[in-house]
Amino acid sequence: MEKSFEEIIRAIGENPERDGLRDTPKRAAKAFQFLNKGYAQTLDEVVNGALFESDNSEMVIVRDVELYSLCEHHLLPFIGKCHVAYLPTGRVLGLSKIARIVDMYARRLQIQENLTLQIAEAIEKVTGAAGVAVVIEAKHLCMMMRGVEKQNSLMKSSVMLGAFRENPATRQEFLALIR
Template sequence: MSELQKHYKGIIAALGENPVREGLLDTPKRAAKAMSYLCQGYEQDLRELVNGALFESESRDMVVVRNIELYSLCEHHLLPFIGKAHVAYIPTGRVLGLSKVARIVDMYARRLQIQENLTQQIAHAIYSTTDASGVAVVIEAQHLCMRMRGVEKQGSEMQTSAMLGSFEQSDGQRQEFMRAVFRA
């Protein structure tokens, strides 16, 4: 039995349940496997993930990838937050393979997180990987720690943003990004 499985068995017992009853017998194993999957971002490396998927391009126009679904775990309560990321960058001679943008989002989301840090981590990873003149990231998410416990506000949604380089300096670029993401 793995260390993680032992801890889950202990948690089940501490909650007052019988960890060896039929319905819970394999739960520590399944929970450990699920948590390992949900936190696999710790085992990933940005350079290995990108794997050279940077391609020469003369494009200097904004590249926007909208509605990248994400799932993460709140580092305060270990409860999920679920949402979508919108990512943009201004290339300077190289573009990033499209799937790599989503993989970068996943790599950082698959860690114990707070949404504010997740947004910054994605932005800085794309900025450093692409040498873009600017990067913008907006994340919209629903937090189960806010919906299932505490204040229990079902309709609440959190939005965070990170603007780097030209997006930080140019109101026009920021507005163009926001219009592309939040089309009316």
């Protein structure tokens, strides 16, 4: 990967041997591996058994989980926040595990629509919840720095599973609580 970054630097007309760029291929390779560390993780490892018995069957919401991902089309970042809700059925997930699940899928080459679905399906699989809702709001640098160059656009995507899809009142409660 380091060699590839060196070739990219040369291809844009720069000298990878000049002072400021001498270690850039190594740093860029290390950064790219970190930004895509989700490929080295599994759902079981991330959750690590953090499911706890609970009599609660009311909505659990985690709002404003920041996320950083790379657009699979241009390898440019998209940055935003994720809101997750689920309806427990006897077990609740450790709070930090929701953020870790978001990170695991965000740290892969992605499009936002797929990321939203992957998070929702993972929460459903792990918890056996009666319903799961995920909303992501993100700014895409591929749209801000190149192409149409729109600085203030924000993409929102949502996935509703189970009771959130079937029951409009449950969906509306969730959407009102994340506003």
